[in-house]
Amino acid sequence: MTEGRSRRPGPRIEEVARVAGVSKSTVSRVINGEKYVSERSRLAVHRAIAMLGYSPNHAARTLAGSRANAIALVISELGSRVLADPFFAGVLRGVHAELAGRHVQLLMMMNQPLDGEDQVAYLTGGHVDGALVVSLHGEDPLPRTLHETGLPIVVGGRPLAGGAVPFVDSDNFNGALQAVRLLVSLGRTKIATIAGPHDMAVGMDRLSGWRCGLAEHGMSVALVVHSDFTPESGALAMEELLRRAPDLDAVFVAADIMALGALRVLQARGYRIPDDVAVVGFDDSVLASTAVPPLTTVRQDVEQFGRTLTWRLLSELSGDEKLPQSILLPTSLVRRTSA
Amino acid sequence: MTEGRSRRPGPRIEEVARVAGVSKSTVSRVINGEKYVSERSRLAVHRAIAMLGYSPNHAARTLAGSRANAIALVISELGSRVLADPFFAGVLRGVHAELAGRHVQLLMMMNQPLDGEDQVAYLTGGHVDGALVVSLHGEDPLPRTLHETGLPIVVGGRPLAGGAVPFVDSDNFNGALQAVRLLVSLGRTKIATIAGPHDMAVGMDRLSGWRCGLAEHGMSVALVVHSDFTPESGALAMEELLRRAPDLDAVFVAADIMALGALRVLQARGYRIPDDVAVVGFDDSVLASTAVPPLTTVRQDVEQFGRTLTWRLLSELSGDEKLPQSILLPTSLVRRTSA
């Protein structure tokens, strides 16, 4: 202790025990909510804790116990760059809300291409009790790899290479289906789509919903162009669609951010929106309400997404049996001007 | 050990010591990069570590040592909702890049209004060695409070109630100044601004730059409307400006996201951009390049922001003296179509 901030300040479990008039063991049992503690002891301990402002030492609990008292939030760096970022921020809020009040640390990790092995080693090395994995791209093997090590994980968004890995996702399929049904109900007969990339489930599920909606009415599912969740590629995709079908009268775009590019191209070519071409986006991001014209889109509740993700993992960690393997969150149509 | 995943797997420091033919003390010294270790021992230990795939137990290091081996990333929930979210995602990437390879955990905390005290207690309770504080709003007392406890912190973005708290920020003042100089060089003479809120330094600094740019040329600094970093409020602010000066010929908008709203209003009123009114935004977010017309704006490198933030904190933790108290990162103009 020669320099700087020395040992953690504050009382130890021993002081609490003395003040409460019980042993350290009993204090520990109360802190951890174990069953066989007399009401009398429990009360005394709680009083002592409050009085002393005691807070257990995380490192000591982790070292002595069999839990890390921490979970990881693993973010694919690539994914976070491609996907709309507001999504991630909202999820994070939800994760945090669900964690509030528990003595569980949230560790951030970015899944960099370079250190895949290190990361798996770290995660399965006992530093965390489980992991939340988000922003996957492609058939990232990470979820399955982690799951196979026995580490409890929940993936945010259906993983393509998931196997039996638990995940939480928005109901992308039904959101897209509802979007198409709206377009059909508006009398549109030549309905195109700008889909997400082939290698992301979120893209494929929205595409499936579009297909299904058209199939219901015996309409053609030929007008598909894949794109990559950027406005630029949305614009290119729109150009391609117009080349193939200058007389299309509606387009379902699998993300608001791509819809922006599509709107720009349509307007530049003199199409009136929604009169000539109706446009529906997906996400209900901040982009949707500020678009010109304001974008009709499919809403997903990203904060709920984060909360559910976390709830599912914590439930598993606390030994809950019979949890749903995976969970789909509802999506809903938001009518604005573009359709 | 009755159930589940028992103790952490993998070798302990003791095995490493045996394989290397030295004591645990020496292994520890090598791991922590201490000076007085013979080259021979150092080599032997490194070899043993590699051979066994040893990775030190974080909890044990923290408990035994005088460091937490972790830093916190504290996010103001309110702030993260208001500010453009891509900013945060970029910063996060930078933070992580800078942390790579060090044995330092990154703990996420959201500064919820409810648990301000809990949070300070946690942060100063020895769970972390320092904190990165971002997305502040208003005169949040958190930075100063934390700083006064002696906890090393670095704030992302100049705090209004900062006192002598170290921070890293983009050079908002000069970015705005450059924007105004551009507008002046284009022959504009009636240059308005949509400023950020009064209670955020980022808004005030950009406003100061605008003022200075106009003052340089003896132009009026009367056309200011404050707004709150949403597109809706940007639109309202633009309406107000046009009411006060229907003949304005340029507007500097303190954030791309507000510029979107302003563009919409201008276009709805029949102003041609940039012919009638030139518009310059700030941030060079993804919104800027997709705007119609594409937005001339001031670019800040958010990833560099995150890296610098982290570098500053880690340097302080490693005992670097004479670090710059605070750091300003350059901003630069990006010419597109709107000005």
Add this chain to the structure above:
DNA sequence: CTGAAAGCGCTTACAG
């Protein structure tokens, strides 16, 4: 329902 004691895996003076 409770307490004494061992032990988690490291770091750190201390003595050499």
Add this chain to the structure above:
DNA sequence: CTGAAAGCGCTTACAG
């Protein structure tokens, strides 16, 4: 430059 030993602050069988 190095090692033996104490200790960080908890949890957890074990015995009662």
